[in-house]
Amino acid sequence: MISINKEPRFGLKSNWSAALELLAARPIVLMPFLVLALIQGLFLELLYFSSRRPLSFIADPLIRKFFGAGFTHYPAELILLPKLFAYASTLIYITAGIFLTAVCVEIIKRAKEDSSFDTGDIIRDNGKRYTTFLIYGVIATLAVYLAKRGNAFVFSLFYKLLASRLPEAVPGTVPAATTFFMPMALFLTIVVLHVFLLLVIPIIVIRGGTLWKAIVKSVSMGLRNFSYIFPLIIVPYLVYLPVFIMKANSARLAKLVFPEVILIITAAGIIVSMFVDCFVVICATEFLLKTTKKDS
Amino acid sequence: MKRFALYLASAILISFLVLFFLFTDKDYMAEKLFYRAKSTHSEIMKNPDATPPAMSVSVERDLQKIMRGHPDSELARHSYMALAEFYITEKRYEDAVAIIGAFLSEHEASGVSLLSKAYFLKGMAYEKKGEWHNAVKEYEILRDEYHHTPIGLQSALYIAQRCKGYGNMAETLKKYEDAIALYKRLCEENRGTMLGYSSSTYLIRSYIETEKYEEAGSIVEANIYDYPTPLVQAQQIPLIELIFVKKLKDADKAVKIYEYLIKNTEDAEFKKLLHNKIKRANEAKQQTTQ
Incomplete structure (x- = not known):
């Protein structure tokens, strides 16, 4: 019998319930993502108040230069807020997000081993690998950027084909495409990308080794276990999907309701992603720990 | 951990309130x-x-x-x-x-x-x-x-159109003449500029509304030569059909203009449209001769 070199399957339900149990029993695992949410929250506040004096003295010239003078006034500055927050989030993700994820993985590992630990030691240990995490942050950001461009390219190809074969169908489908299908497709693309990159940080923290080996190992594990990892992470990410779609349609919602709804949606995104990202990291770490245990 | 979460949530809320009250920009x-x-x-x-x-x-x-x-x-x-x-x-x-x-x-x-x-x-x-x-x-x-502002520029034609609605024909004709005189002057003084082109569009409309199709046609033709941009050319196409083909029954003139545009454009879709227009102009010409 030919043996297929796949990692052993631990039920999805057992993985999820183990993650929930860990969160309930050792809520300290949420701490790194709480700190990340705090940093993001502070940045969001600064961006929200950047159109008012005295912050506007610094922010207005920059916004005028890169986005136009119209965006220095209400409510256009709120329409611009998600874009500015996305740039800030990218910076936060690269400089702190990956590092805090690594801290979370280490906490999960120590919690699973039932050993006592000092958070300060964990932060110091992972601090030694900060440059590695920084480089990985840049790589992951680039991968997401390419995925977004690829998504937009596929949609433009689809519409060119539709325009040549069924031109009368184009106007009717554009609203549904832009409000729902494109954000859905982008969401799925990013989840698929996560399947291959999700285990990089857990591998670096748990198994050690270089960044490049961790990326190769994560991609190969993602390929071999796609049918396990994809549902493992997409189900929790579906909790984030409504916020994702609302963020994609925030300008429309602002006109329908009131402009400050954009701030509320962005803040909700921070809170929801804090829990969802933590849960996904716990699930991924559980999977890797069990795989490592089986191998050893 | 719960206390830590509470401290963080309080930090966010307090910082928001502080910023809100400090940064009250009138x-x-x-x-x-x-x-x-x-x-x-x-x-x-x-x-x-x-x-x-x-x-x-x-x-x-x-x-x-x-x-x-x-x-x-x-x-x-x-x-x-x-x-x-x-x-x-x-x-x-x-x-x-x-x-x-x-x-x-x-x-x-x-x-x-x-x-x-x-x-x-x-x-x-x-x-x-x-x-x-x-x-x-x-x-x-x-x-x-x-008249150099968008609202001001259209006001001359607007006065004539509103006059027409109130039924005073003598005054209406006078207002149209005033509008035509203004737009002609602005076209000549500002040829090659945005104001010159905008004036010409209102001049064409004024001529069409007073049924002076020959004059309207000459402005349309002049626009194609004076403003050789794809947008302007595309905007003249329906006017060429209306004035030369439908009103003046001079399909040959329309075809001549379409052929000039075909020679001076690289856009394949636009060329296809112009060929269709030539076909329709020739069909209209055949119907007229029958």
């Missing part, structure tokens, strides 16, 4: 009021006869608050215009005329865009009140002194 608040007033006004315009009184009161109150709180700001000037538009929607034409009069006397150094809008709204208020003679005076100020 200009920003005025912009919020203005947006709120305009949004409420847009809602009222959807069904003006079934508006709760509180909505109307809130629009007037918000705009007057801006005018009182920031009398010298650009936002206050826009509030005058917004209030005038609101009064016109509410059929309070006397109030509209009064507020515009106040604006023109207090803010005569405002930008031409706002001043031209003020005269237009004043004319509209008089017109809706049924005082056409007063309305014409305002529109004529707009035409004579602000």
